[in-house]
Amino acid sequence: MQPVLNIEDVKCVEVALTREGVSVSELMHRAGYAAAQETIALGDVENVVVLVGLGNNGGDGWVAAEALFARGVNVKVVTPLEPDQISGDLARQVAQSAVKAGVSPLVGPSRDELEDLLSTADAVLDCMLGTGFHGEVRAPFDIWIECVNASGARAISVDVPSGLSAQTGRAAQACVVADMTVTMLSLKPGLLADDGRDVCGSIVVAPLAEQTEHLVVEADPVAWRTDLSDYLDVIPAPTQAVDKFTRGSVLVVGGSRRFPGAAIMAARAAARMGAGYVTLATPASVAAIAQAHLLEIPVVPLPEDADGVLSADGKDVVLKLARGVSAVLVGSGMRISGGTVALVSALIEQDVPLVVDADGLNCLARLTDGALPDFPEVTRRNAPLVLTPHRRELGRLVGQAKTPPDSLVDALEDARKIVWSDGGSNLAIVAKGSATGCVGVDQALLPKPGPCALATAGSGDVLAGMMVSALAQGSGQGGDLTLMAAYVCEVHGYAGSLAAERLGSRAVMATDVIDVIGLAADAVGEHVMFPEGVEEA
Numbered sequence: 001m002q003p004v005l006n007i008e009d010v011k012c013v014e015v016a017l018t019r020e021g022v023s024v025s026e027l028m029h030r031a032g033y034a035a036a037q038e039t040i041a042l043g044d045v046e047n048v049v050v051l052v053g054l055g056n057n058g059g060d061g062w063v064a065a066e067a068l069f070a071r072g073v074n075v076k077v078v079t080p081l082e083p084d085q086i087s088g089d090l091a092r093q094v095a096q097s098a099v100k101a102g103v104s105p106l107v108g109p110s111r112d113e114l115e116d117l118l119s120t121a122d123a124v125l126d127c128m129l130g131t132g133f134h135g136e137v138r139a140p141f142d143i144w145i146e147c148v149n150a151s152g153a154r155a156i157s158v159d160v161p162s163g164l165s166a167q168t169g170r171a172a173q174a175c176v177v178a179d180m181t182v183t184m185l186s187l188k189p190g191l192l193a194d195d196g197r198d199v200c201g202s203i204v205v206a207p208l209a210e211q212t213e214h215l216v217v218e219a220d221p222v223a224w225r226t227d228l229s230d231y232l233d234v235i236p237a238p239t240q241a242v243d244k245f246t247r248g249s250v251l252v253v254g255g256s257r258r259f260p261g262a263a264i265m266a267a268r269a270a271a272r273m274g275a276g277y278v279t280l281a282t283p284a285s286v287a288a289i290a291q292a293h294l295l296e297i298p299v300v301p302l303p304e305d306a307d308g309v310l311s312a313d314g315k316d317v318v319l320k321l322a323r324g325v326s327a328v329l330v331g332s333g334m335r336i337s338g339g340t341v342a343l344v345s346a347l348i349e350q351d352v353p354l355v356v357d358a359d360g361l362n363c364l365a366r367l368t369d370g371a372l373p374d375f376p377e378v379t380r381r382n383a384p385l386v387l388t389p390h391r392r393e394l395g396r397l398v399g400q401a402k403t404p405p406d407s408l409v410d411a412l413e414d415a416r417k418i419v420w421s422d423g424g425s426n427l428a429i430v431a432k433g434s435a436t437g438c439v440g441v442d443q444a445l446l447p448k449p450g451p452c453a454l455a456t457a458g459s460g461d462v463l464a465g466m467m468v469s470a471l472a473q474g475s476g477q478g479g480d481l482t483l484m485a486a487y488v489c490e491v492h493g494y495a496g497s498l499a500a501e502r503l504g505s506r507a508v509m510a511t512d513v514i515d516v517i518g519l520a521a522d523a524v525g526e527h528v529m530f531p532e533g534v535e536e537a
């Protein structure tokens, strides 16, 4: 796993390193060398343009320029000011040193001059704005960024693409779209989520010092990016000694006359993820439609109200069914009513592994008056509980319906309010977004996010079905529930990539993802067990 640090904690690591005898100047030199090294490793780099800003990110750029020059690369540094005029001591010193060594600067070029220069460049090193960037990009960098993005040269961003907030993942109107980002000390959340996913290219972490590894861990990472090898313990062990019940049985409670499809897809996804026996309980008026779509899956008709929404009259049947299965999913397409709130509440009180998704979460928000963290007794139970909110649902659960989290870090923080108030290891929150965070009481995990093809109606229902299926197969129980949730997200993402490969990323529908869950699970399993032996999708 790779640690992900908030920017303020990266700065604490920098301070801790200086205490351990590695000065900021030394760090800047190592950062610059790392950037130069990665640039050379790209191959075919004879002409490199280094665009520098006036802070320490620019300082890294001057060091990189000097290092590239020493390796015989033809380097030009584009700077807003002459080295002597740079106010920051460190950046000025390294700029003066680079010029002394023979690096030639181009000070304050016109747009035409810059475009001409970039047209001959094999690679551009983007060292304009780093973690000190805030607000909208001011001149001249806004123009420079436009020129970089319009040029054909490969762009290597140092620490963070200029214009991107490394904390929130929001890009300013002007933002470098990099081919590669060489980031210092550790991953930062903004590189992994939202706009960061579009502008970072491949990400290389340069630790800069031996001590970094332990100092980063001590700085309390906001999350951990998982590697496939981390999933070894949560992959269901292959065995022949099973029947359809011991392979895991699932009950899906959901659907409504308005949204019958969500529960159908969840049930189907649960079966495709490997559960041996899946049952769907859905309003009576849509049971026949559901059954027509689900030949292998028994459908139980439940009492409903005049709107075709499940009513509380079905509670006893639901609880009886729940007692007979390995795990339950409630919520898909269910709608919010007195009846559905009663069903969700009853299932939470039942001692069965449970996934709550979609309207099940909205029922939970209603049940707790939009303040789930104030009612820890609701989530405290003996059996595992997995909540799978997207950002708006998460906002409703923590009293922020009107201002839901709009960044990965905010979503992680909101999810933590819930798991920390609960305090146990039997609760995991899958905070869905462009990057999904799986939050447990001890840590938050970031599985590799799926493609944008997964941003489609029904995708969440599929994930919920997969989640309950994994839970029913015993994955994560008595072990790490958060890791199991991350594994399921990883398979979901992989299935999205496979479906996009087959059908084109714009065409993928949720049912297409369901069809390839099995192939995706097999492929992820192979990667986990034989990391060297298989090609990435």
Ligand SMILES: NC(=O)C1=CN([C@@H]2O[C@H](COP(=O)(O)OP(=O)(O)OC[C@H]3O[C@@H](n4cnc5c(N)ncnc54)[C@H](OP(=O)(O)O)[C@@H]3O)[C@@H](O)[C@H]2O)[C@H](O)CC1
Residues within 6 Å of the ligand: 010, 011, 014, 024, 027, 028, 029, 031, 053, 054, 055, 056, 057, 058, 059, 060, 128, 129, 130, 131, 132, 133, 134, 135, 136, 137, 138, 139, 141, 158, 159, 160, 184, 185
């Ligand atoms: N973390 C580490 O261990 C190391 C990091 N290094 C590098 O240092 C940068 C962070 O350096 P810092 O000087 O704090 O900040 P930046 O260089 O990113 O940016 C500050 C300059 O940018 C100007 N700025 C800020 N916002 C804007 C904007 N919207 N438009 C234009 N210019 C902007 C700011 O100007 P002010 O007037 O606002 O002061 C500064 O001039 C980190 O990212 C790493 O690359 C070390 O070198 C190694 C160790």
Ligand SMILES: [K+]
Residues within 6 Å of the ligand: 057, 126, 127, 128, 129, 130, 157, 158, 159, 160, 161, 162
């Ligand atoms: K940068």
